[in-house]
Amino acid sequence: MSVVKVLLVDDEELIRFGLRAVLDAQPDLEVVGEASDGAEALGLVRSLRPDVVLMDVRMPGLDGLAATRAILRDAGRSTDRGTGRGIDRAPKILVVTTFEADDYVYEALRAGADGFLLKRSRPAEVVQAVRLVAAGGSLLFPAAIRRLAAARAGHAADGGAVARAGLTGREGEVLRLMARGLSNAEIGARLHLGVQTVKTHVSAVLGKLGARDRTQAVIAAYESGFVTPAPEGAADRD
Template sequence: MPVTVLLVDDEPLVRAGLRAVLAAQPDIEVVGEAADGAAVIPLVRSLRPDVVAMDIRMPLLDGIEATRAVLRTVAEPPKILVVTTFEDDEYVYEALRAGADGFLLKRSRPEEIVHAVRLVAAGESLLFPASVRQLAARYGAGRADAEPLAKARLTEREAEVLRLMARGLTNAEIAAALVVGAETVKSHVSAVLAKLGARDRTQAVIAAYESGFVAPR
């Protein structure tokens, strides 16, 4: 089954470019388009896309509020990939805090766009470690109390896995770094998410930065 994608951007040229890039892939299908976040929920419910490529700044309902609305009202929400012009924008950080699974720069090369869609569809968070550290340092430090993370009672190995997640490592890279099997890492990641009450890796990483558990460098 192909990965299905809904494109949401108020610029027709951007939607056309994304559609051309994604539709050229045999394993990806663009199932719909919208020009504003206000149209996202009915389209998500009717089309059931795997991934929503969501612009941040739109006239009626921006991508941050649209992301919150989807995650709050849709029973089995799609993955949300924020599409942005500037990676160091506070709006990007707020979108990640709202529950987006990652972000994609509008100037990305076609192969990067395709990779991003496949990655988030597979359940991996699309994080750019340097960018996320900069965003966390600028907008996130001290925003959250450290107590919830302390109460999570992560084991020493789970804490180590979270630190590696915050550096942007994939499960395979974490497994190589810790010299353990991929399934072991997957179990640790699942335990970290459950203990933190995080929807996905992105939310866990943001919690780690905002609580001071991991310091942006």
């Protein structure tokens, strides 16, 4: 059985203690290290090579947003001076936060974080989230974060990213359904496509948008106005 290595980054020792207790109780998850700030996390990512990082966003010194950007920027380029090895792949990053509508959370997702967890999440939700991102999935954000993205429509520096990407009609349909939080299987059912075909379209969308994952692609869709959120309580419009 493959074990997922997890790094905990939070300036509150009690939070780290609780997360470690939850994760280490699972046979397929192992907490390999802890950091109390973003700067310490950077060094541990290089030395421990975790599969998943649980990253607090608001910390003194180097905060979680800056640390997320640095980890993803350095992946594949940085060299560990002690071993001569680089960070050959970026770990999956789950932002841990108190408030889901935090601008720090939104910017971390925009920078390439794979999703976020609320500090009030139940233990089973934490375990499920770690397993999901470790397996290559993304935790698409709820309506509150989609509204934050919509509020920035037309204001992002790359606001025309979707228009410039040259998506086909089918790829555009897939992106709209991704933005509504549908899984590959759900998208396939909606469009009468096989799951593997949907995966091919999703990969094409990510490649054309230059997005690291589904989360970044969805953010681009909202910021560019390609997808428009419906009023509160209603489904997003196509």
